[in-house]
Amino acid sequence: MSGLHLAQFNIARLAAPIDAPQSAEFREALDRVNALAEASPGFIWRATGTGFDSEIPAEDIDPMILANLSVWESAEALAAFAYRSAHGHFVRHRERWFEPATEPYQAMWWIPAGTLPDRAEAFARLEHLRAQGPTAHAFDFRSRFPAPALTDISA
Numbered sequence: 001m002s003g004l005h006l007a008q009f010n011i012a013r014l015a016a017p018i019d020a021p022q023s024a025e026f027r028e029a030l031d032r033v034n035a036l037a038e039a040s041p042g043f044i045w046r047a048t049g050t051g052f053d054s055e056i057p058a059e060d061i062d063p064m065i066l067a068n069l070s071v072w073e074s075a076e077a078l079a080a081f082a083y084r085s086a087h088g089h090f091v092r093h094r095e096r097w098f099e100p101a102t103e104p105y106q107a108m109w110w111i112p113a114g115t116l117p118d119r120a121e122a123f124a125r126l127e128h129l130r131a132q133g134p135t136a137h138a139f140d141f142r143s144r145f146p147a148p149a150l151t152d153i154s155a
Contacts, residue, residue, distance in 0.1 A: 004147045005044055005113050006072045009122035010106040012098040014064045026090065026097040033087050037070065040085065042077020045116060046070040052119075069122050075108065075144050104129050107138040110147050 016022035037043055046052070047069040050059070061067075072078040081087055090097075107126040111117060117125075125138040134143030 003113050004110045006075055006078060006108055006147075007069070007111045007117040007122070007125075008072065008078055008106065008108045009067070009069045009117070009126055011065050011067045011126070012094065012101070012105060013062070014066060015097060015099050017064070018066070023097055029090065033090065036085055036087060037081055040077065040081040042073035043081070044071040044073060047119070067119070067122075069117060069119065071111065071116060075141070078108075079141065104140060106140050108140060108144070109138050110136075110145075 014023060018027055034046070037046060047067075051061070052067055052069060070078075072081075083091060104126065107122070107129045109117075109125050128135070129138035129140065132138075134140060134145070136145045136148060139145045
């Protein structure tokens, strides 16, 4: 254990409003998939409430944008949930509910264990990844950076 956890943030733009019939399969699975995440090995925390529970979009951003912010023990634990659990169905079939991504939609970064990221930091990390490409400050699954020494973490 390095004393670090992995923060992850992702956004997606709905193809139809969350309450539309086209979004029903996704909408109806939210509670089940969130419970699965929370019960997954390596799960630490996820943001909840307005702007993070997909049925309650944030009013200060486009209501068609859904956001997820969570903390995991490791990239491997996050990958196991994201791609090798029932959640993987929604990743593999995301085009049913979401517009195609035209720029990075997920950012990950290391945080000291016991701390939690906030929404402003999450959007800033994603913007950094979009502007600079993958760095230790913000990266994605394809370009993972290993956990640094705890003394090397900078906000």
